[in-house]
Amino acid sequence: MNDIIVRKASFVTGAVNSKGFSDWDLPEIAFAGRSNVGKSSALRLMVEKRCKVRISSTPGRTREINFFSVELSDGLSLGFVDLPGFGYAKVPLWKRDEWAPLVGKYLEGRKRGRYNLKGVVIFCDLRRGPEEEEINLLEWLDELKIPAIMAFTKSDKLSKSKRKPVLMANRKVLPSFCRDPILFSGKSGDGIDLLWKRLRKMLIDPTVGESKNEG
Numbered sequence: 001m002n003d004i005i006v007r008k009a010s011f012v013t014g015a016v017n018s019k020g021f022s023d024w025d026l027p028e029i030a031f032a033g034r035s036n037v038g039k040s041s042a043l044r045l046m047v048e049k050r051c052k053v054r055i056s057s058t059p060g061r062t063r064e065i066n067f068f069s070v071e072l073s074d075g076l077s078l079g080f081v082d083l084p085g086f087g088y089a090k091v092p093l094w095k096r097d098e099w100a101p102l103v104g105k106y107l108e109g110r111k112r113g114r115y116n117l118k119g120v121v122i123f124c125d126l127r128r129g130p131e132e133e134e135i136n137l138l139e140w141l142d143e144l145k146i147p148a149i150m151a152f153t154k155s156d157k158l159s160k161s162k163r164k165p166v167l168m169a170n171r172k173v174l175p176s177f178c179r180d181p182i183l184f185s186g187k188s189g190d191g192i193d194l195l196w197k198r199l200r201k202m203l204i205d206p207t208v209g210e211s212k213n214e215g
Contacts, residue, residue: 004196005073009047009080014064018105022067026079027116027203030106032137033123035085038153041186042123043068043082046196063099065106078203081106081117086133107144119147119202121195126152126163126183129170138178149198150174150181156188 015021033039047070066082083106086099110117120141124134130150141148152170155163163183171179182198184191 004200006046006048006050006070007073008069008071009051010069011051012067012069012079014066016064017102018109021065021106021109022079024067024069024079025116026069026077027118028079028081028110029118029199029202030081030083030120031123032083032103032120033085033153034125034133037085037123037125038186039082039085039123042151042153042184043080045186045189045192047080063102065102076203107141107146111144111146117146119149119199121149121151121199123151123153123184124170126155126166126170127157129166130173135173135175138175142175142177147202148178149195149202150178151184151191151195152181153184153186155183155190156185 012022012024013020031039031043047068051068063084065084068080068082069077070080071077083103084099107117107120109115120137122134122137124130130138134150138148138150152167158166167181167183171181174181182191182194184195
């Protein structure tokens with residue numbers, strides 16, 4: 001059972017450029033994924049609906065980085081950073097091209113000075129599997145020495161008998177440094193305990209993004 005209880009979660013700010021990034025000193029966990037992957041539903045579940053995660057009615061229209069402060073029952077405070085979605089075909093090309101510079105300024109900037117980016121969770125639809133954007137992001141994070149966790153969402157959309165073979169096939173596509181993904185469902189809550197466990201490990205030891213000995 002998950003013993004992590006979110007006492008409070010609050011929206012802090014949304015930023016369309018680096019000048020708008022939150023100037024706090026909290027350890028941060030960032031979240032990335034395609035615009036229609038269920039990232040906002042996952043974040044709502046993780047903060048136990050204690051704050052309303054800002055979403056657009058049309059996937060791919062939110063072009064800002066959103067910062068949330070999260071306080072746990074054990075006294076730990078951290079920042080959740082919701083990166084804008086990528087790879088949504090209905091968004092004009094010039095809009096999609098804004099993603100990398102904005103996210104790049106965040107990722108590279110938060111690794112310097114007093115800012116404390118501990119890792120990035122990448123959400124990916126289990127049925128679709130990782131594609132070029134997800135692989136490129138993983139390799140980018142590896143170059144920046146930022147730990148990453150891959151969480152395959154919408155696992156409830158597949159029968160239990162199909163999940164394992166699909167997961168095994170997806171793992172083969174992932175880079176060797178990220179082959180211990182989590183099965184996650186924003187609907188059923190599957191995987192939330194393991195994801196929180198990995199996040200706590202990231203906060204304690206930033207060199208650890210994956211663990212092959214967890215159930």
